[in-house]
Amino acid sequence: xxxxxxxxxxPITMGHVDIIHRISVKFKTVHVLVAESTDKVYMFTPEERxxxxxxxxxxxxxxxxxxxxxxxxxFADELKADVIVRGIRAVSDFEYEMVMANMxxxxxxxxxxxxxxxxxxxxxxxxxxVKEIASHNRDLKGLIPDCVLSAFQKKFAK
Amino acid sequence: xxxxxxxxxxPITMGHVDIIHRISVKFKTVHVLVAESTDKVYMFTPEERxxxxxxxxxxxxxxxxxxxxxxxxxFADELKADVIVRGIRAVSDFEYEMVMANMxxxxxxxxxxxxxxxxxxxxxxxxxxVKEIASHNRDLKGLIPDCVLSAFQKKFAK
Amino acid sequence: xxxxxxxxxxPITMGHVDIIHRISVKFKTVHVLVAESTDKVYMFTPEERxxxxxxxxxxxxxxxxxxxxxxxxxFADELKADVIVRGIRAVSDFEYEMVMANMxxxxxxxxxxxxxxxxxxxxxxxxxxVKEIASHNRDLKGLIPDCVLSAFQKKFAK
Amino acid sequence: xxxxxxxxxxPITMGHVDIIHRISVKFKTVHVLVAESTDKVYMFTPEERxxxxxxxxxxxxxxxxxxxxxxxxxFADELKADVIVRGIRAVSDFEYEMVMANMxxxxxxxxxxxxxxxxxxxxxxxxxxVKEIASHNRDLKGLIPDCVLSAFQKKFAK
Amino acid sequence: xxxxxxxxxxPITMGHVDIIHRISVKFKTVHVLVAESTDKVYMFTPEERxxxxxxxxxxxxxxxxxxxxxxxxxFADELKADVIVRGIRAVSDFEYEMVMANMxxxxxxxxxxxxxxxxxxxxxxxxxxVKEIASHNRDLKGLIPDCVLSAFQKKFAK
Amino acid sequence: xxxxxxxxxxPITMGHVDIIHRISVKFKTVHVLVAESTDKVYMFTPEERxxxxxxxxxxxxxxxxxxxxxxxxxFADELKADVIVRGIRAVSDFEYEMVMANMxxxxxxxxxxxxxxxxxxxxxxxxxxVKEIASHNRDLKGLIPDCVLSAFQKKFAK
Numbered sequence: 027x028x029x030x031x032x033x034x035x036x037p038i039t040m041g042h043v044d045i046i047h048r049i050s051v052k053f054k055t056v057h058v059l060v061a062e063s064t065d066k067v068y069m070f071t072p073e074e075r076x077x078x079x080x081x082x083x084x085x086x087x088x089x090x091x092x093x094x095x096x097x098x099x100x101f102a103d104e105l106k107a108d109v110i111v112r113g114i115r116a117v118s119d120f121e122y123e124m125v126m127a128n129m130x131x132x133x134x135x136x137x138x139x140x141x142x143x144x145x146x147x148x149x150x151x152x153x154x155x156v157k158e159i160a161s162h163n164r165d166l167k168g169l170i171p172d173c174v175l176s177a178f179q180k181k182f183a184k
Numbered sequence: 185x186x187x188x189x190x191x192x193x194x195p196i197t198m199g200h201v202d203i204i205h206r207i208s209v210k211f212k213t214v215h216v217l218v219a220e221s222t223d224k225v226y227m228f229t230p231e232e233r234x235x236x237x238x239x240x241x242x243x244x245x246x247x248x249x250x251x252x253x254x255x256x257x258x259f260a261d262e263l264k265a266d267v268i269v270r271g272i273r274a275v276s277d278f279e280y281e282m283v284m285a286n287m288x289x290x291x292x293x294x295x296x297x298x299x300x301x302x303x304x305x306x307x308x309x310x311x312x313x314v315k316e317i318a319s320h321n322r323d324l325k326g327l328i329p330d331c332v333l334s335a336f337q338k339k340f341a342k
Numbered sequence: 343x344x345x346x347x348x349x350x351x352x353p354i355t356m357g358h359v360d361i362i363h364r365i366s367v368k369f370k371t372v373h374v375l376v377a378e379s380t381d382k383v384y385m386f387t388p389e390e391r392x393x394x395x396x397x398x399x400x401x402x403x404x405x406x407x408x409x410x411x412x413x414x415x416x417f418a419d420e421l422k423a424d425v426i427v428r429g430i431r432a433v434s435d436f437e438y439e440m441v442m443a444n445m446x447x448x449x450x451x452x453x454x455x456x457x458x459x460x461x462x463x464x465x466x467x468x469x470x471x472v473k474e475i476a477s478h479n480r481d482l483k484g485l486i487p488d489c490v491l492s493a494f495q496k497k498f499a500k
Numbered sequence: 501x502x503x504x505x506x507x508x509x510x511p512i513t514m515g516h517v518d519i520i521h522r523i524s525v526k527f528k529t530v531h532v533l534v535a536e537s538t539d540k541v542y543m544f545t546p547e548e549r550x551x552x553x554x555x556x557x558x559x560x561x562x563x564x565x566x567x568x569x570x571x572x573x574x575f576a577d578e579l580k581a582d583v584i585v586r587g588i589r590a591v592s593d594f595e596y597e598m599v600m601a602n603m604x605x606x607x608x609x610x611x612x613x614x615x616x617x618x619x620x621x622x623x624x625x626x627x628x629x630v631k632e633i634a635s636h637n638r639d640l641k642g643l644i645p646d647c648v649l650s651a652f653q654k655k656f657a658k
Numbered sequence: 659x660x661x662x663x664x665x666x667x668x669p670i671t672m673g674h675v676d677i678i679h680r681i682s683v684k685f686k687t688v689h690v691l692v693a694e695s696t697d698k699v700y701m702f703t704p705e706e707r708x709x710x711x712x713x714x715x716x717x718x719x720x721x722x723x724x725x726x727x728x729x730x731x732x733f734a735d736e737l738k739a740d741v742i743v744r745g746i747r748a749v750s751d752f753e754y755e756m757v758m759a760n761m762x763x764x765x766x767x768x769x770x771x772x773x774x775x776x777x778x779x780x781x782x783x784x785x786x787x788v789k790e791i792a793s794h795n796r797d798l799k800g801l802i803p804d805c806v807l808s809a810f811q812k813k814f815a816k
Numbered sequence: 817x818x819x820x821x822x823x824x825x826x827p828i829t830m831g832h833v834d835i836i837h838r839i840s841v842k843f844k845t846v847h848v849l850v851a852e853s854t855d856k857v858y859m860f861t862p863e864e865r866x867x868x869x870x871x872x873x874x875x876x877x878x879x880x881x882x883x884x885x886x887x888x889x890x891f892a893d894e895l896k897a898d899v900i901v902r903g904i905r906a907v908s909d910f911e912y913e914m915v916m917a918n919m920x921x922x923x924x925x926x927x928x929x930x931x932x933x934x935x936x937x938x939x940x941x942x943x944x945x946v947k948e949i950a951s952h953n954r955d956l957k958g959l960i961p962d963c964v965l966s967a968f969q970k971k972f973a974k
Contacts, residue, residue, distance in 0.1 A: 027185055027210060048296055052185060052266055097636045108210055114299075117907045118753045120278045121592045127301045128624035133638055138206055141272075141299035143285045146939040150760035162729045164765055255952045275591045276437045279906045286940035291954055307620040308444035320413045322449055343501055343526060364612055368501060368582055424526055430615075433749045434911045436594045443617045454522055457588075457615035459601045465778040466918035478887045480923055571794045595750045602782035607796055659817055659842060680928055684817060684898055740842055746931075752910045759933045770838055773904075773931035775917045 027052075029140075030107045032059035032098045035075045036068045037174045039156055041148035043082050045113040048142065050086045057105050062095045069157055074177070082171035099134040110137060115144040115152070185210075187298075188265045190217035190256045193233045194226045195332045197314055199306035201240050203271040206300065208244045215263050220253045227315055232335070240329035257292040268295060273302040273310070343368075343424045345456075348375035348414045351391045352384045353490045355472055357464035359398050361429040364458065366402045373421050378411045385473055390493070398487035415450040426453060431460040431468070501526075503614075504581045506533040506572045509549045510542045511648045513630055515622035517556050519587040522616065524560045531579050536569045543631055548651070556645035573608040584611060589618040589626070659684075661772075662739045664691040664730045667707045668700045669806045671788055673780035675714050677745040680774065682718045689737050694727045701789055706809070714803035731766040742769060747776040747784070817842075819930075820897045822849035822888045825865045826858045827964045829946055831938035833872050835903040838932065840876045847895050852885045859947055864967070872961035889924040900927060905934040905942070 029049060035042060035058075050056050058079060062072045070078070072093050079091050094101050098110060110130065112123050127139035151169045160166060160178040167175060187207060193200060193216075208214050216237060220230045228236070230251050237249050252259050256268060268288065270281050285297035309327045318324060318336040325333060345365060351358060351374075366372050374395060378388045386394070388409050395407050410417050414426060426446065428439050443455035467485045476482060476494040483491060503523060509516060509532075524530050532553060536546045544552070546567050553565050568575050572584060584604065586597050601613035625643045634640060634652040641649065661681060667674060667690075682688050690711060694704045702710070704725050711723050726733050730742060742762065744755050759771035783801045792798060792810040799807065819839060825832060825848075840846050848869060852862045860868070862883050869881055884891050888900060900920065902913050917929035941959045950956060950968040957965065 051294075052296060097633070097638065100636070114282075116753045116757070117275060117278055118592070118750070120275055121590045124272075124301050125590070125624040125626070125629065128304055129629055129633065132624070132643070133633070136209075138210060138300060141301075142296060143282050143299075146286055146936045149936040149939065150757045150764070152757070155757065155761055159729070159761065159765070162732070164729065169764070255949070255954065258952070274437045274441070276434070276908070279908045283906070283940040283942070283945065287945055287949065290940070290959070291949070304620045304623040307623065308441040308448070310441070313441065313445055317413070317445065317449070320416070322413065327448070367610075368612060430598075432911045432915070433591060433594055434908070436591055440588075440617050444620055452525075454526060454616060457617075458612060459598050459615075462602055462778045462781040465781065466915040466922070468915070471915065471919055475887070475919065475923070478890070480887065485922070571791070571796065574794070592750065595748045599748070599782040599784070599787065603787055603791065606782070606801070607791070683926075684928060746910075746914075749907060749910055752904075752907055756904075756933050760936055768841075770842060770932060773933075774928060775914050775931075778918055 027108045028055045028057070028106060029053040029109050029111045030057045030059050030098065030102045030105060031111045032061065032094070032101075034061050034066070034068070034153065035079055036153050037070055037075060037156070037170065037177070038078050038082055039148065039151045039153055039170050039174075040168065041113070041115065041144050041151045043171060044145045044148060045111075045142060046083055046089065047086065049111055050088055053111075054088065056089050056111075057101075057107060058089060058091050059094045059098060059101055060091060062093050064095070069181075070177070078171065078173050078177070081173040097133070099130050099137060102137055103134060107137065110139045112139060112141050113144050114141050115149055185266045186213050186215070186264060187211040187267050187269045188215045188217050188256060188260045188263060189269045190219065190252075190259075192219045192224070192226070192311065193237055194311050195228055195233060195314070195328065195335070196236045196240055197306065197309045197311055197328050197332075198326065199271070199273065199302050199309045201329060202303045202306060203269075203300060204241055204247065205244065207269050208246055211267075211269075212246065214247050214269070215259075215265060216247060216249050217252045217256060217259055218249060220251050222253070227339075228335070236329065236332050236335070239331040255291070257288050257295060260295055261292060265295065268297045270297060270299050271302050272299050273307055344371050344373070344422060345369040345425050345427045346373045346375050346414065346418045346421060346423045347427045348377065348410075348417075350377050350382070350384065350469065351395055352469050353386055353391060353472070353486065353493070354394050354398055355464065355467045355469055355486050355490075356484065357429070357431065357460050357467045359487060360461045360464060361427075361458060362399055362405065363402065365427055366404055369427075370404065372405050372427075373417075373423060374405060374407050375410045375414060375417055376407060378409050380411070385497075386493070394487065394489050394493070397489040413449070415446050415453060418453055419450060423453065426455045428455060428457050429460050430457050431465055501582045502529045502531070502580060503527040503583050503585045504531045504533055504572065504576045504579060505585045506535065506568075506575075508535045508540070508542070508627065509553055510627050511544055511549060511630070511644065511651070512552045512556055513622065513625045513627055513644050513648075514642065515587070515589065515618050515625045517645060518619045518622060519585075519616060520557055520563065521560065523585055524562055527585075528562065530563050530585075531575075531581060532563060532565050533568045533572060533575055534565060536567050538569070543655075544651070552645065552647050552651070555647040571607070573604050573611060576611055577608060581611065584613045586613060586615050587618050588615050589623055659740045660687050660689070660738060661685040661741050661743045662689045662691050662730065662734045662737060663743045664693065664726075664733075666693045666698070666700070666785065667711055668785050669702055669707060669788070669802065669809070670710050670714055671780065671783045671785055671802050671806075672800065673745070673747065673776050673783045675803060676777045676780060677743075677774060678715055678721065679718065681743050682720055685743075686720065688721050688743070689733075689739060690721060690723050691726045691730060691733055692723060694725050696727070701813075702809070710803065710805050710809070713805040729765070731762050731769060734769055735766060739769065742771045744771060744773050745776050746773050747781055817898045818845050818847070818896060819843040819899050819901045820847045820849050820888060820892045820895060821901045822851065822884070822891075824851045824856070824858065824943065825869055826943050827860055827865060827946070827960065827967070828868045828872055829938065829941045829943055829960050829964075830958065831903070831905065831934050831941045833961060834935045834938060835901075835932060836873055836879065837876065839901050840878055843901075844878065846879050846901075847891075847897060848879060848881050849884045849888060849891055850881060852883050854885070859971075860967070868961065868964050868967070871963040887923070889920050889927060892927055893924060897927065900929045902929060902931050903934050904931050905939055
C-alpha cells in the first residue's frame with residue numbers, strides 16, 4: 027500500500043517523527059506532502075521545512091518528500107496512493123479530520139483516510155506551541171529534532 | 185498488509201458492511217474477529233452473528249471470520265496481522281478508541297491501530313439502537329442487511 | 343405547533359420544570375411522554391412520576407401527560423405532533439441526541455427534533471445525581487420540586 | 501410561530517437549503533438573517549449572498565431574507581420572532597451555540613433558541629470548506645446549489 | 659501555597675471575579691498575571707486591564723497584579739509560585755488547558771497546574787463575547803464589573 | 817491546605833500513584849478517600865484496596881487513607897479539608913467532573929474542587945481497563961504497582 031501523509035510541518039516535531047517511523051514500517055512507500063499555501067504564514071520556508079524532515083528521517087528509505095500547494099486528493103491521485111494517513115492528538119483534532127475525510131471521500135471515492143493516534147508522550151507537542159515556547163528561548167530537547175532545535179536557537183538568539 | 189477488524193457484531197449493520205467493503209479493497213486479508221465475551225449479554229448467538237457476517241459479505245473473498253474470547257492483540261499476533269482497524273462514528277467513540285489503541289500499543293508495540301470514519305449516512309446506525317428499534321417492530325430496511333432484517337422479524341413477530 | 347417532550351422523569355427536576363415552562367409558552371400543546379420501559383429500573387413508579395409532573399406544573403394548562411412504552415415517533419404520530427423537543431445540558435448528551443434525532447428522522451421523516459439548552463444554573467442537576475445525593479439525606483431545595491423533596495425525605499428517612 | 505435563522509451564508513450550501521426547507525414547513529414565517537459584519541471578510545458581497553439564497557429557495561413562500569449588521573436578538577425583536585433556529589453539524593459547533601443561546605437568553609429572556617441537527621449526508625459541508633475546495637477547481641455538485649456552482653466556476657476559472 | 663492566575667483580562671468579567679474570590683480564600687497569595695503579548699490585539703491597554711482588575715477586586719488583600727510578556731512558567735518561578743490556577747468554562751477550553759499544563763510540566767516539573775470550574779451562571783460569559791455584545795450598546799449589568807460597564811459605555815457611546 | 821482525593825482505587829494504578837505524589841508535595845495533608853459503595857461491584861475488597869494504596873505510597877508521610885461510604889463533601893467537612901482534588905485523563909471524564917464539582921459546590925459552598933491532569937504517559941491506564949487486560953494474563957509492569965501485579969497474578973493464575 028502507498029500512503030500520503032500531508033501536513034504543514036512548520037516545523038516537524040518528535041510527534042511527527044514518531045508517526046512517520048510507525049507508518050514507514052507498514053506501507054511500501056510514504057509520501058510526505060509538505061503544504062505550501064499562499065494563505066498561511068509560515069515560520070520556516072518550504073525548503074527549510076523539507077530539509078528538517080529529510081534530516082530528521084534520514085534513517086528511513088521508503089519516504090519521499092513533496093512540496094504541494096494543491097488538494098491532497100489530487101496529489102494522492104498522481105502518486106497512485108491508496109490512503110491518506112493522518113495522526114490525531116486530541117478530540118478537538120478529531121472532528122476536523124472527520125470532516126476532511128468525508129469531503130475527500132466525496133472528491134476521491136477510492137481513496138481512504140486512515141487515522142493513527144499520536145504517542146501519548148508527545149500529546150502536548152504541536153508545531154504551534156513549540157514555536158511559541160521556542161520564541162521565549164526555552165529548551166525543547168526531546169520534543170523536536172536537533173536540527174529544529176538549532177534553527178530555533180539561531181532564530182531567537184538574542 | 186493484513187488487518188484484523190474486531191467487534192461484537194450483535195448484529196452487523198450496514199455501517200459495518202460499508203467499512204468492511206472499504207478495507208477489503210485495501211488490505212490483502214481482513215480477519216473479522218467476532219467477540220464472544222462471557223461478561224456480555226448478546227441478542228444473537230456467536231454462530232448467528234458469524235452467519236449474518238458471512239451472508240452480508242459473501243461478495244468479498246479476502247475476508248475471514250473468527251470467533252474470539254481473548255485479547256485482540258493476542259489473536260492479531262497469531263494471525264500475523266499488521267494492523268487493527270476500527271471504524272469511528274462519533275466523538276464519543278473516539279476517546280475509547282484512543283485509550284484502547286494506546287493500551288494495545290503497550291501490549292504489542294509492533295501492531296498499529298488505524299481508524300477509518302464511518303460513512304456519514306450510517307452515522308446514527310449502531311447495533312444497540314438497531315436492536316431497540318427492531319424490538320418495536322419498525323422497518324430498518326437500508327440500515328441492516330436483509331438476513332438481519334428477517335432475523336429481527338422472526339424474533340419480534342407478535 | 344404541537345410538541346412532544348419525552349423523558350424518564352425519575353424524578354422531575356427543576357431543570358425539567360424550567361424547560362417545560364419555556365416550551366409551553368411557544369407551543370400550542372406540549373405532550374410530556376413519560377417512559378415506562380420494562381428494561382429500566384426506576385426509583386419511582388410511573389404513577390408517582392406522572393404525579394410529580396402534574397404537581398410541579400399545575401400552573402400550566404397546555405401540557406398533557408402520557409405514560410408510554412413504545413417508540414417516541416409512534417406516539418408523536420398518534421398525537422399529531424410536529425416536533426420532538428429535547429433539552430441538553432452537556433456535550434456528552436449532544437451526541438446521543440444527534441443519533442436519536444437522525445434515527446427518528448429516518449423512521450418519521452416529517453417529524454423534526456428540536457433541542458433547547460438547559461438553564462445554566464441547573465446544568466449539574468440530573469435525575470440520576472439527584473437520587474444519589476438524596477439517598478444520603480442531603481437537602482436539594484431549589485434543585486427539585488417540593489413534592490419530590492417530600493418523597494425523597496419519606497423514602498430515605500432513617 | 502415565527503423563526504429567525506441567522507448566518508453568514510458565504511455561500512449557502514445544500515446543508516443550509518435542507519435545514520431551511522425543514523423549518524419552513526414548521527414555522528409560519530422564517531426570517532433568514534444574512535450577517536453583514538464589518539469585522540469579517542466575505543468571499544461574496546451581501547447582495548450576492550442574498551441572491552444565492554433567493555435563487556436556491558424560490559420554491560418556498562414563507563421565507564424572507566434580511567441583511568443585518570446588528571445583534572440577532574434585536575432584529576428578532578423587531579420581527580416579533582418567537583425563536584432563533586440554528587443548525588448544528590458537529591460537537592464543536594455545539595458549545596459555541598450553547599454559549600450564544602445562553603447569552604441571547606440573558607439579553608432577550610422571552611426569545612428561545614432551538615437547535616436542529618444537519619442532515620448527516622451534509623455533515624462535512626461547511627461554507628468555509630466548500631470555498632477552499634472550489635478554489636482548486638473541483639466539482640461540488642450536490643453539495644451547493646447550482647447558482648453557487650456557477651459563481652464559483654466564474655470566480656476560479658483560469 | 660502561592661498561586662499564579664494568568665490571563666488576558668481584556669476585560670475582566672464577573673466569571674473572573676468569581677474565580678479570583680474563590681481562590682483568594684484558599685491560597686496565601688494569588689498573583690494575577692496580565693498578559694501583554696505583542697502578537698495580540700487588545701481592546702483595552704495593559705494599564706486599563708490592570709486598573710479594572712484592581713477596582714473589581716479591591717476587597718481582597720492577598721492578590722497582586724503583574725503585567726507579563728514572558729512565559730507563565732518563568733514568571734511563576736520568579737514569584738516562587740507552587741501552582742498555576744486556570745478556570746474552565748467548557749469542554750472546548752479543556753483540551754487547550756491539558757496541552758498547556760502538560761507543556762508547562764515539561765518546562766517546569768515542580769510547578770502544577772490546577773483547574774477550577776467556572777460558576778455555571780457565568781458559563782456563557784467570555785471576554786470576547788462581552789466585547790462583541792457591548793459594541794452593540796447592550797446592557798451587560800451583572801456579567802461584568804461596573805468599572806468595565808462604564809468603560810464600554812464611554813467607548814461605544816454614539 | 818488540606819486536600820481529599822476520593823476514588824474507588826479498584827485497584828490503584830501508576831496514574832493514581834503519580835497524581836498522589838504530585839499533590840502530596842503541595843498540600844499539608846492529603847486524605848485519600850476509598851469508596852465503599854453497596855451499589856458497585858469491586859474486584860478487590862476495601863481492605864485490599866487500602867492495602868495496595870499503603871504499599872504503593874509508603875514513601876509519603878502526609879497521606880492518610882480512609883474507607884468511606886458517604887458523600888465526599890460530608891467526609892471532607894469532618895476532615896476540615898479545603899479542597900477536593902480530582903485527576904482527569906480525558907475529555908469524557910471532564911463533564912462528569914464538572915457536574916460533580918458544581919453539585920458539590922451547591923452542597924458545600926466553601927469547599928473547592930481542583931482538577932489536575934494525569935501524566936500523559938498514563939493516559940490510557942484506567943482501573944477498569946487494567947483489570948480487563950490482567951484477566952487475560954498479560955503483563956502490566958510499569959502501569960500498576962508491584963503489589964497489584966502480584967495480586968493479579970495470584971487471582972488469574974491458571
